[in-house]
Amino acid sequence: MANQEPSDEYEPEKTDDDLLDTAEGESTPARRVAGWQRVLRWSAWLTFLALAIANSDRDYFGPLELLALAGAIGISVWCLAKPLGRPVVAMDEAADVQGTFVSRTNWGLVLFGVALTVGGIGAIGAIVYDLSTGRAAVRDVFADMWTFVAGWTSEALSGWSYDAHLERTHGYALFILVVPGVLIVWWNLVPLIKRGREFRVEPDGSISVRGPHGWIQLLEYEYSAVTADATTIRFTPASDPTPGIVLPQARVFSRETGTRLRSQVSAARFQERLARCGFTIEVIDDKRGSFRGRRTGSTFSLES
Structure with missing residues (x-):
């Protein structure tokens, strides 16, 4: 009817502008770099x-x-x-830890560290060669280092508008690059050297480990102690026939989502699991995710 008043449940039709505002208000999920x-x-x-x-x-x-x-x-x-x-996908709590996890190496930083190390070794080689052949004295080496450092500092303070002609020096001061180069390489190769096995956290909280012939379930009662040092989580067997297992804890990523599993969150997840399996947990460094666990009983709960 023309003179009928709208009821309380009446809603006006949405215009195109309203639909645009609604679409703009919906937040799109953040994405990772492909x-x-x-x-x-x-x-x-x-x-x-x-x-x-x-x-x-x-x-x-x-x-x-x-x-x-x-x-x-x-x-x-x-x-x-x-x-x-x-x-x-956020993985900030122990309850969020599910899926398959594997340790990865930051090869970009490794290559950067190698480049710094090679540059430093080259400078050391130039110093040794020039000193041994008489092309430079010790005083000349230190003078060249001072010229390089002073010139580079002047360029940096001037916003790189000043040219100190560093190419005219011998670059002896670059020997110092060995120190950060070796540290960067070592820091990023530790997760590769102590890689550990790929593991999977099931929805019920149980843990499976990838072996030579596929996935095998980790039976916590077969191990007497567990040690996490923020790099690896090491399971010590209670008897000789049981092999020891090492799982990664540094630079661990989810295969499904690509989310990095921080060592603190990983430690919290394993601590919860081990506590339900009768282990006594001793936290060494909560910020780094290091702890020790010893099995003191046979109590086990399947509640996740």
Whole structure:
């Protein structure tokens, strides 16, 4: 009816503007940088680095190097602004830990550390060679180091607008690069050396470990002690026939979501599981996720 008043349940139809506002209000889930985006970003920066090294005889970047640098920066910004990988899945609590987990190595930092180490070793070799052949005295070596450090500092303080002509030095001061290079390589290769086995946390809280012939369930009652040192979680068998098991704890990632499993969260999940299996837990460093556990009884609960 024309003169009928709207009831309390009457809702006006949504206009196109209302639909647009609703769509804009819905938050889209954050995503990770896709694997192919990482490859593209690495390729861009390595291309720029190769061009810079190939034309290092010049005192300035040419048009090709500047174009490669602009492309690398643009690709990096685009990857951060519009990641096209899988949605980000939070794993901040022990209850969130489910799925398959494996240790991964940051090969980018490893290569960076290797480059620093090689540069430092090259500088040390130049120092030894020049001193042994008489091309330089000890005083000359220290003078060259001072010139390099002072010139580099002046360039940095001037916002790189001042040219100290560092290419005219012998670069003896670069020997110091060995220290951070070795530390970076060692820090990132520890998870590779102490990689441990891939493991899977089931929905009921039980843990399976990948073996040579597939997945096997981890039976906690077969182990007398468990030690976590923020790098690995080591299960010590209670008897000789049972093999020891080492699981990763540093740089552990979920295969399904790509989420990094922090050592503290991993420790909390294992502590809950071990406590239900009759282990007495001694927390050594809660921030690093290190603890010790000893089996004191046969009590076991299947409640997750």
